[in-house]
Amino acid sequence: MEKKTVTTKGINNVCKHNIRAIHDALDIIGGKWKISIISCLTFQSMRYSELLREVEGISGKMLSRELKELEFNQLIIREVIDTQPITVQYQLTSYGETLKHLTLTIADWGLNHRKKIIG
Amino acid sequence: MEKKTVTTKGINNVCKHNIRAIHDALDIIGGKWKISIISCLTFQSMRYSELLREVEGISGKMLSRELKELEFNQLIIREVIDTQPITVQYQLTSYGETLKHLTLTIADWGLNHRKKIIG
DNA sequence: CAGTATCCGGTTTGATACTG
DNA sequence: CAGTATCAAACCGGATACTG
Numbered sequence: 001m002e003k004k005t006v007t008t009k010g011i012n013n014v015c016k017h018n019i020r021a022i023h024d025a026l027d028i029i030g031g032k033w034k035i036s037i038i039s040c041l042t043f044q045s046m047r048y049s050e051l052l053r054e055v056e057g058i059s060g061k062m063l064s065r066e067l068k069e070l071e072f073n074q075l076i077i078r079e080v081i082d083t084q085p086i087t088v089q090y091q092l093t094s095y096g097e098t099l100k101h102l103t104l105t106i107a108d109w110g111l112n113h114r115k116k117i118i119g
Numbered sequence: 120m121e122k123k124t125v126t127t128k129g130i131n132n133v134c135k136h137n138i139r140a141i142h143d144a145l146d147i148i149g150g151k152w153k154i155s156i157i158s159c160l161t162f163q164s165m166r167y168s169e170l171l172r173e174v175e176g177i178s179g180k181m182l183s184r185e186l187k188e189l190e191f192n193q194l195i196i197r198e199v200i201d202t203q204p205i206t207v208q209y210q211l212t213s214y215g216e217t218l219k220h221l222t223l224t225i226a227d228w229g230l231n232h233r234k235k236i237i238g
Numbered sequence: 239c240a241g242t243a244t245c246c247g248g249t250t251t252g253a254t255a256c257t258g
Numbered sequence: 259c260a261g262t263a264t265c266a267a268a269c270c271g272g273a274t275a276c277t278g
Contacts, residue, residue, distance in 0.1 A: 015162050015173055018226045019155045023175075025229030026154070032250090035145065036138045043134050048260050054134055056142075059252060064261060085258085085259045095235075098228065105224045107137045109217065110144030116214075151270085167240050178272060183241060204239045204278085 028073050029099065033058050033066050038096060039103040041076060045091030075099065147192050148218065152177050152185045157215060158222040160195060164210035194218065 029035055036055050040046060046054065052063055067090060070076045075096035079089045092099075148154055155174050159165060165173065171182055186209060189195045194215035198208045211218075 012173065015159050018158050019174060021226040021229035021233065022155050022158055022222065023229070024233045025225045028232060036141050039137050039141055040134050054131070055138060088260060102224050102228050103141065105221050106144045107140040109221050110140035113147060114140065114143045181271065207240060
């Protein structure tokens with residue numbers, strides 16, 4: 001029951017605890033493009049081809065793969081619209097919207113970082 | 120000057136703008152382990168071997184590689200302590216500490232996510 | 239202790255061509 | 259339009275052995 005030992009253990013537990021939580025989060029949103037896609041859909045729902053244009057650098061293969069995973073994890077909904085030819089609209093679920101704060105936090109930091117290194 | 124056009128362009132610009140910012144951020148903190156390492160060092164500075172224990176699953180090779188990159192980007196400081204044998208202490212820079220909010224946000228979401236899927 | 243060097247299989251990713 | 263199939267290249271990352 002020595003105080004220092006208890007404190008250290010306390011910190012280490014918080015640390016491991018957080019790492020586990022981070023790991024859980026990154027399992028879902030940790031891909032190379034997922035945060036970007038979610039961020040996009042935060043502003044408005046979009047079609048496949050729109051996302052392809054908006055998410056700079058992503059290939060079609062990667063986009064459909066990442067979308068599939070996001071859908072599987074119930075962060076987005078895929079809606080097929082019966083036009084000719086068909087179009088597909090992607091939108092965040094309400095669960096996906098719980099990531100809004102997270103994506104904004106990352107974007108904020110990235111913006112400040114760019115300011116810092118580019119000046 | 121039609122209103123709808125202006126609005127749409129505005130949204131798209133915000134979208135691309137955010138994606139660029141996210142991309143900038145992920146360049147720095149997007150590795151498999153970086154957020155976890157930073158989260159760890161948020162609580163206290165640590166030695167190499169302590170990090171190896173705390174960051175579950177990481178290998179020595181990956182840890183030193185990630186630490187090198189974090190140091191290069193001035194998020195952490197590596198301090199060699201002249202014991203016998205030498206020990207090395209890693210700590211966040213004040214710039215690295217600007218990531219505190221971000222890591223907590225991710226950990227929070229991950230925690231809630233675990234609650235959701237495990238119940 | 240705190241790493242580095244090497245080997246090597248597995249995964250990720252891009253380019254391109256193709257489909258309904 | 260919204261994808262899928264296939265191949266090849268690049269990268270990731272573990273195990274092991276080694277160094278100062």
